[in-house]
Amino acid sequence: MKFAIALYSAAHAPSSRRALLFAQAVLADGHEIVRLFFYQDGVYSASNNIVTPQDEQDITRQWREFVSQHQLDGVVCIAAALRRGVLNSEEAARYQRSAVNLDAPWALSGLGQLHDAIQDADRLICFGGP
Amino acid sequence: MSKSLLVISRQAPWSGPSAREALDIVLAGGAFDLPIGLLFMDDGVFQLASDQNARAVQQKDLGANLQALELFGIDDVFACNHSLEVRGLNAPASAQGLGSDAIAHLLDRYDQVITL
Structure with missing residues (x-):
C-alpha cells in the first residue's frame, strides 16, 4: 500500500516520534511511502x-x-517553514538571514506537494497535537 | 478521478497560524481543481463570525481569504451546528450548517481527511 504521511508537530512532541515509528513500520511491512510532508510546527x-x-x-x-x-x-x-524560521541556504540568502537550519535530505516546497501526495497515495496518515 | 479531501478547521482565527494554514491547504487544492471540502468545527467556527476586527488584536483579517473560496471553486463549505450553538453564533450565510449525523456522512463521503 502507498502511504503519504503528514506531520504537524515539532520534534519535542510525542506525535513526531509516533510519526517516525509509524513510517518505520510502514517500510518494515513492505509498504511504500510516497512522500513525507511536514506542515505547521512539523517544520521544526x-x-x-x-x-x-x-x-x-x-x-x-x-x-x-x-x-x-x-x-x-x-x-x-x-x-510554514519561513514563518517559523526554518530556512535552507537558498532561502536564508533570499531573505538575508544569518542562520541556515535545513538541508538535505529535506526539500522546501509548496502545498501542491501535499495534494500531489494525497492523489498518489492510498492512505494519508496525519500526525499532530501532543 | 481525483481523490477528494475534506479539511476540518478547528482553531479560532486569532489563536495562531492554524486557521490560515488550514485555509491555505483548501485554496491550494482549489487552485489544482481538486475536489475539496471545508468543515469548520469547534473553535474553527469563530472564523465565520461576522463583523470581526482583526486589527484590534494586530492580526490580519482572514475574511478576505474566506471570500476567495468561491473564486477558487470551493463550494462545499460546512459548519458544525453544535459548535456554532455552544459558542452563541448564528448560522453563517457562507457555510452550510450540519448536525452530527450529517457530519458523520460527510466524513464517509471524502477519500481523505485533514484536521488542523
Missing part, C-alpha cells in the same frame, strides 16, 4: 539545529537518517 521536526540532551531521543537526527537511508521524498512546506 526537520530543523538541524535542535540540540537534544544526550540521554534523550534525538528525533530530528532520527528523522534525517531515516529519510536519507531510505531515500524518501521528505518535503517541508516552504510557507
Whole structure:
C-alpha cells in the first residue's frame, strides 16, 4: 500500500516520534511511502539545529537518517517553514538571514506537494497535537 | 478521478497560524481543481463570525481569504451546528450548517481527511 504521511508537530512532541515509528513500520511491512510532508510546527521536526540532551531521543537526527537511508521524498512546506524560521541556504540568502537550519535530505516546497501526495497515495496518515 | 479531501478547521482565527494554514491547504487544492471540502468545527467556527476586527488584536483579517473560496471553486463549505450553538453564533450565510449525523456522512463521503 502507498502511504503519504503528514506531520504537524515539532520534534519535542510525542506525535513526531509516533510519526517516525509509524513510517518505520510502514517500510518494515513492505509498504511504500510516497512522500513525507511536514506542515505547521512539523517544520521544526526537520530543523538541524535542535540540540537534544544526550540521554534523550534525538528525533530530528532520527528523522534525517531515516529519510536519507531510505531515500524518501521528505518535503517541508516552504510557507510554514519561513514563518517559523526554518530556512535552507537558498532561502536564508533570499531573505538575508544569518542562520541556515535545513538541508538535505529535506526539500522546501509548496502545498501542491501535499495534494500531489494525497492523489498518489492510498492512505494519508496525519500526525499532530501532543 | 481525483481523490477528494475534506479539511476540518478547528482553531479560532486569532489563536495562531492554524486557521490560515488550514485555509491555505483548501485554496491550494482549489487552485489544482481538486475536489475539496471545508468543515469548520469547534473553535474553527469563530472564523465565520461576522463583523470581526482583526486589527484590534494586530492580526490580519482572514475574511478576505474566506471570500476567495468561491473564486477558487470551493463550494462545499460546512459548519458544525453544535459548535456554532455552544459558542452563541448564528448560522453563517457562507457555510452550510450540519448536525452530527450529517457530519458523520460527510466524513464517509471524502477519500481523505485533514484536521488542523
